[in-house]
Amino acid sequence: MAVIITSEQLAANIAVLATALSQRHPDFADVVFVGIQQGGAVLGEQLVAELQRMHPGRTIPYGQLDITFYRDDIRKNIIPPDKMNIHFGVENKTVILIDDVLFTGRTIKAALDVLFDYGRPAKVELCVLVDRKEHRQFPIQADYVGTTVVTERSDKVKLVNREFVLIPG
Numbered sequence: 735m736a737v738i739i740t741s742e743q744l745a746a747n748i749a750v751l752a753t754a755l756s757q758r759h760p761d762f763a764d765v766v767f768v769g770i771q772q773g774g775a776v777l778g779e780q781l782v783a784e785l786q787r788m789h790p791g792r793t794i795p796y797g798q799l800d801i802t803f804y805r806d807d808i809r810k811n812i813i814p815p816d817k818m819n820i821h822f823g824v825e826n827k828t829v830i831l832i833d834d835v836l837f838t839g840r841t842i843k844a845a846l847d848v849l850f851d852y853g854r855p856a857k858v859e860l861c862v863l864v865d866r867k868e869h870r871q872f873p874i875q876a877d878y879v880g881t882t883v884v885t886e887r888s889d890k891v892k893l894v895n896r897e898f899v900l901i902p903g
Contacts, residue, residue, distance in 0.1 A: 738883055738891065739864070739898035747863055747880035748777075752784040754878050755830065755861065764856070765828045766795040768820065770845050771802075773834030773893055777863055781832060795822045799831075801844040825853035834898075835891050836862040836879075839872030864891055864898060 739747065759765045762785075769778025775798040782796040797820030831845055842860060849858065861878040866885050885891065888903025 735902075736900045737897050738900045739881060741896040743881075744863075744896060744898065748780050748784050751861060751863070751878050751880055752781055752788055755781075755785065756788060759828070762789070762792060762794060764826070765830060766797070766822055766824060767830045767832060768824075768845075768849065769796070769798050769832045770841060771798055771800045774799075774832045776893065777834045778832040781861070797821060799845055799848055801841060801848050820852060823853055824849060824855045826856045828857045828859065829855045830859050830861055832861045834862065834893060835864045835866060836860070836874070836876050837866045837869055837891075839870050839874035842874045843872050866891065 767778060767782055767785075769775035778796060778798070782794050785794050786792065799820065829849060831842065831849070833841060833845070836842065846858065849855065859877040860874070862876045863880040865876055865879045865882045867875070867882060868884065869887050883891065883900070885900060886903060890901040890903065892899055892901060
């Protein structure tokens with residue numbers, strides 16, 4: 735197991751992502767943030783907290799999305815669902831979809847399926863902390879990336895104690 739992002743680097747990446755989001759959406763008008771359970775929800779909370787620190791007094795809508803029953807691999811594993819927590823509409827909004835690791839693209843595809851059950855956004859942008867782009871199975875790319883890592887397909891990248899680690903497969 736090797737640390738690929740330390741807790742200090744994690745905080746720095748979150749600050750960089752928040753700055754990039756603030757530059758593209760300076761007033762956050764019609765923008766909502768949605769973290770994908772589980773890792774994306776953790777990152778989403780930290781990212782929105784940083785945005786609120788940068789923009790005091792501004793309301794930044796944030797919700798969490800559970801994709802459990804939309805995954806195409808659900809037949810292989812029984813996964814208990816997380817809770818949905820979206821208390822705002824997405825219709826005609828720019829949705830910033832947040833996940834911790836972008837790997838094959840299957841999680842994002844499932845998240846888009848769930849999201850469209852809530853309404854039709856004007857636009858969806860993807861924000862990820864770690865991109866493992868050499869293993870994509872769907873034509874999905876992130877608009878905001880903290881870092882890109884080169885891995886073997888069998889490797890795992892996980893958040894452990896505020897650090898991202900690479901676990902060889």
